[in-house]
Amino acid sequence: MKSIPFILPLVTVPLSLVHAEKREKAEMPQSPNVIFIYADDIGYGDLSCNGAKTICTPHVERLAAEGVRFTNAHSAAATSTPARYAMLTGEYAWRRKGTGIADGDAGMIIRPERYTLADMFHEAGYVTGAIGKWHLGLGDQTGTQDWNGQLKPCLSDIGFDYSYIMAATGDRVPCVFVENGRVVNLSPDDPIYVSYKKNFPGEPTGKNNPELLVMQPSHGHNQSIVNGISRIGFMKGGKSALWKDDQIADELTHKAVSFIEEHKNQPFFLYFATQDAHVPRVPNERFAGKSGMGPRGDVLLQFDWSVGEVMATLKRLGLDKNTIVILSSDNGPVVDDGYKDNAVELLGEHKPGGPFRGGKYSSYEAGTRVPCILRWAGRVKPAVTDALVCQIDWMASFASLLGIDLPEGAAPDSEDCLDAWLGKDTQGRSYLVEQNAQNNLSIITGEWKYIEPGEGQPFNKNVGIETGNSPYPQLYNLYKDLGEKENVAEKYPKQVKKLSRQLEKIKDNRVGLPLE
Known part of the structure; x- marks a missing residue:
């Protein structure tokens, strides 16, 4: 039986007892x-x-x-x-x-x-x-x-x-x-060794041996070479196990x-x-x-x-x-x-x-x-x-x-x-929290999307993508502005405050609370 890592104090219930009747239904041929x-x-x-x-x-x-x-x-x-x-x-x-x-x-x-x-x-x-x-x-x-x-x-x-x-x-x-x-x-006879800290002696890398590559990296991805492609991390051995x-x-x-x-x-x-x-x-x-x-x-x-x-x-x-x-x-x-x-x-x-x-x-x-x-x-x-x-x-x-x-x-x-x-409900969730690469969060509810202020560059130059990171709050009306072109946070400060507070409640694990 698995014990559950709780966020709040909870009680572990034996699965065999909780699900016995349910399993019997699920095991029927029509499952x-x-x-x-x-x-x-x-x-x-x-x-x-x-x-x-x-x-x-x-x-x-x-x-x-x-x-x-x-x-x-x-x-x-x-x-x-x-x-x-x-x-x-x-x-x-x-x-x-x-x-x-x-x-x-x-x-x-x-x-x-x-x-x-x-x-x-x-x-x-x-x-x-x-x-x-x-x-x-x-x-x-x-x-x-x-x-x-x-x-x-x-x-x-x-x-x-x-x-x-x-x-x-x-x-x-x-x-x-x-x-x-x-x-x-x-x-x-050819064991695998892996390291994400340093290369193994004598092993070529994309950085030092670009002449061995069939595909050149544009950024990063210049460490161990497998099948003529340099990867992230260092590896030695295991030749017979390498994928193609x-x-x-x-x-x-x-x-x-x-x-x-x-x-x-x-x-x-x-x-x-x-x-x-x-x-x-x-x-x-x-x-x-x-x-x-x-x-x-x-x-x-x-x-x-x-x-x-x-x-x-x-x-x-x-x-x-x-x-x-x-x-x-x-x-x-x-x-x-x-x-x-x-x-x-x-x-x-x-x-x-x-x-x-x-x-x-x-x-x-x-x-x-x-x-x-x-x-x-x-x-x-x-x-x-x-x-x-x-x-x-x-x-x-x-x-x-x-x-x-x-x-x-x-x-x-x-x-x-x-x-x-199943296509029976056209509304779905009342709200949803999203997470970007820098762990900055946003929340969607109804027509509104609020992106909290967060650290990080606004543009990832390596991949050519806007990150959404900003020291200022962002608010978008997705019904009118699906492409999120106009930040209307200054126009609707009450909406920003409401969504900011709701996001904080969710962060604090007070989930399930209605929007104010």
Whole structure:
């Protein structure tokens, strides 16, 4: 039994007693399978279902045509690690130290005692799987992992029955797959060594050996070289275990398909987190050069292919009508995120963030307003909705769907928005807190968005994105000014004061209080 790390004094209830009757219901044959397809750095405007004219993503379009497409869906943060933490725990990441963008040798950020989304599905009688990008740490403490043995804790300690993951993310070492806590294809004669402090003697780096590179970094990303691409962090050994960048999408999609096939006769929950469109972008030869927008556009086509493979598998196995498929992204888009891959030069008229301001790392809407689709054939009518929804609510909402009572202390910021996710409620959340890369917060409620004053540069020159950081309060009317062009804080000081006070209440954990 897991104990819950409380924010307030609470009582731990034995899960076996709380959920016994609920599990019996969930284990019935009609329990829907659930698949989360979680894109990486794909923006609202990167998919043709959201109006993109310069890219065609037909499989995602079909998914949208058959489900609910959300125009006001958000990740909980504008960067990867905190967004994923919040989604899997139902807790805003800014409430916890150590939930910022993780290095490749980070210890397990979601600790074993934490009750997770996977725990919830597992308790409901589901087989649970995680395939793809992880970026939430492995092992007990940062920098102490034994990459050549069993990594503990790992995903099996937080509710996943099966996992096949990238150790961190594509631009960070170690560049290996980890299956159920062990590095895949590792030879004992060539052990792996990882450091985020200093290089290993004699190992080339992108900074010192640019002649060895097939892709030049634009900023950072100039340490250990793997497959001709320099990464963040230092690594030595493990040659037989290294992934091939142009095969990552194929490998992960194949594993996702295999998981579905192996568990077709029992309820399953699959968290399928793709590498696309994160850097370094190395599309498979099937997609290279096909988009006309360079590697970034090509991996958008590759992502669409992955979606198509999952959906074709469901149909082939007769599972497409009893499977809920949710597609979304961990945060907003970024064009140049550290490599010279011509993404900026070939962007043309394409707008990865759609009509929204900012992008990955930003407090502005493109930082967290992401693509989102829910398909449940025969149960959810196709629709387009502007209900305010957030990935942090998947936990409480699916608990409601499955008839599960979450343990005390679990998912403290997750709300039951099931009707909104199923297209029955057009309002969704009453308010939502967003987090940018500098942990500066903003709050949305109704027509208003308030961005608190915060530290940090207003513009990230490396990536070419407005961060939203300002020493002054910002207020935008999203009904009239979707692009957040006019800061009306001085015009509406009472609204600024009200939203500022509400945000402080939420920070103090006095959640659930009405707006004054």
